[in-house]
Amino acid sequence: MATTQNPKFHSPADLNQALSLLQDLGEPAFPVAGATWIMRAPARGQKIDGTFVDLSAIPGLSDVDLAEDKVSIGAMATQDVIAGALAGHADLAALMMATGYTANPAIRRAATIGGNICTVDFAASDIVPALLALDADVEIVSPGGISLMSMTDFLAARPTLSRASLVTKVVIPRRGQTSTHSRVTLRKAGDYPVANLSAAITVDADRVIRSVAVAVGAVEPVAKRWTGFEKALIGRKLEAGEFREIAGNYTGEFEGRDDTGAPGWYRIRLLPALADRAFRFLQKRTA
Amino acid sequence: MTTRLIINGEERSLTCDPRTPLVDVLRNELRLTGTKNVCREGYCGACSVHVDDKPMSSCLLPVGTLEGRNIVTIEGISQGDKLDAIQQAFIDLDVVQCGMCFPGMVMTLRAFLRDTQSPSRDAVKFALVGNVCRCTGYERIIDAVMSVVGANEVTE
Numbered sequence: 001m002a003t004t005q006n007p008k009f010h011s012p013a014d015l016n017q018a019l020s021l022l023q024d025l026g027e028p029a030f031p032v033a034g035a036t037w038i039m040r041a042p043a044r045g046q047k048i049d050g051t052f053v054d055l056s057a058i059p060g061l062s063d064v065d066l067a068e069d070k071v072s073i074g075a076m077a078t079q080d081v082i083a084g085a086l087a088g089h090a091d092l093a094a095l096m097m098a099t100g101y102t103a104n105p106a107i108r109r110a111a112t113i114g115g116n117i118c119t120v121d122f123a124a125s126d127i128v129p130a131l132l133a134l135d136a137d138v139e140i141v142s143p144g145g146i147s148l149m150s151m152t153d154f155l156a157a158r159p160t161l162s163r164a165s166l167v168t169k170v171v172i173p174r175r176g177q178t179s180t181h182s183r184v185t186l187r188k189a190g191d192y193p194v195a196n197l198s199a200a201i202t203v204d205a206d207r208v209i210r211s212v213a214v215a216v217g218a219v220e221p222v223a224k225r226w227t228g229f230e231k232a233l234i235g236r237k238l239e240a241g242e243f244r245e246i247a248g249n250y251t252g253e254f255e256g257r258d259d260t261g262a263p264g265w266y267r268i269r270l271l272p273a274l275a276d277r278a279f280r281f282l283q284k285r286t287a
Numbered sequence: 288m289t290t291r292l293i294i295n296g297e298e299r300s301l302t303c304d305p306r307t308p309l310v311d312v313l314r315n316e317l318r319l320t321g322t323k324n325v326c327r328e329g330y331c332g333a334c335s336v337h338v339d340d341k342p343m344s345s346c347l348l349p350v351g352t353l354e355g356r357n358i359v360t361i362e363g364i365s366q367g368d369k370l371d372a373i374q375q376a377f378i379d380l381d382v383v384q385c386g387m388c389f390p391g392m393v394m395t396l397r398a399f400l401r402d403t404q405s406p407s408r409d410a411v412k413f414a415l416v417g418n419v420c421r422c423t424g425y426e427r428i429i430d431a432v433m434s435v436v437g438a439n440e441v442t443e
Contacts, residue, residue, distance in 0.1 A: 006288035
């Protein structure tokens with residue numbers, strides 16, 4: 001049996017045990033996935049405190065299953081494993097790039113997709129906008145059962161989800177889209193993004209954009225879809241370009257957050273350039 | 288709670304708080320001070336160790352999550368007096384300055400060269416994204432790595 005005797009640290013052997021622990025231990029207890037956020041608490045002026053419920057011993061939570069119609073990614077799958085599994089799949093490029101080209105190699109070996117999307121205070125996640133653009137669903141297990149909710153609904157619900165609930169997997173439908181992820185950091189390597197953007201499109205035989213999803217992260221406290229820009233692109237030929245100009249008409253949808261990394265106005269200022277970069281990439285990938 | 292780890296080939300039992308970062312356990316409990324305690328955010332790479340053959344940032348690993356795992360630190364890289372090829376190249380090409388980043392560099396590079404055949408200079412730089420050096424400007428580090436690539440002397 002993997003559950004330990006230390007009152008501040010538990011390693012449940014299965015999901016039911018983990019949920020019971022979270023429910024019984026209450027407020028001080030929290031689930032620990034890759035631990036990269038909690039172990040950086042001192043850098044945020046906080047203590048590494050509370051009761052760890054370590055999920056790493058629970059089987060089946062790290063699987064990545066690629067099928068023709070969907071991809072299922074276990075919540076404990078690490079970024080490096082996800083990036084490797086999705087490499088070469090143009091429809092999933094947004095998530096491959098968000099997991100494989102961010103942070104640094106050691107972080108990517110520890111950080112999990114579940115931990116990333118569950119961290120409410122992590123505004124600069126690259127994975128969250130990628131999952132928004134790919135229309136992902138999130139599976140949540142609780143004592144009441146299993147539920148599946150859209151990424152948008154999950155982001156709205158996550159601050160108030162029951163303490164005794166766990167994200168167990170992310171499911172992405174495969175609809176023949178082409179996707180990408182772009183980001184701007186202050187330095188070239190290792191930094192959180194000042195702004196990021198994921199996009200997924202389908203085009204018809206005349207290369208007219210038939211469907212488009214654009215999601216923006218790091219600009220506001222929670223990533224979201226860029227709906228005005230999306231609507232403006234539907235029905236346009238991909239080669240018509242002018243993405244920067246069009247995007248510039250819809251930056252009013254955002255209220256940029258200020259922090260020590262960058263002021264809010266600068267984050268918003270970057271968006272047309274990010275959009276231009278992303279859609280130029282999509283022009284080439286769909287050619 | 289006792290946490291059992293295999294560190295540099297030796298089984299060790301630890302009774303510290305399992306939430307303790309591995310870097311603190313290595314340095315303060317086991318006196319393996321080759322692993323350096325610098326940023327404590329997983330950014331600089333100075334605390335890199337191998338966990339089951341993978342380079343990881345020991346500042347971000349609660350020791351309780353590592354039950355039964357195989358940990359190798361910089362002290363475990365050389366074989367007695369015989370340095371690893373990367374360590375020797377750093378000496379031969381006079382690369383080391385203050386020394387704080389180099390244990391982490393060696394740990395990252397050893398695994399990278401083990402897993403990558405004939406890497407380019409750019410590939411080496413990309414592999415070192417998580418290892419920060421404030422002294423050298425990196426080019427001599429890359430020169431040393433490329434000299435090892437040419438000699439094909441990385442051993443398991």
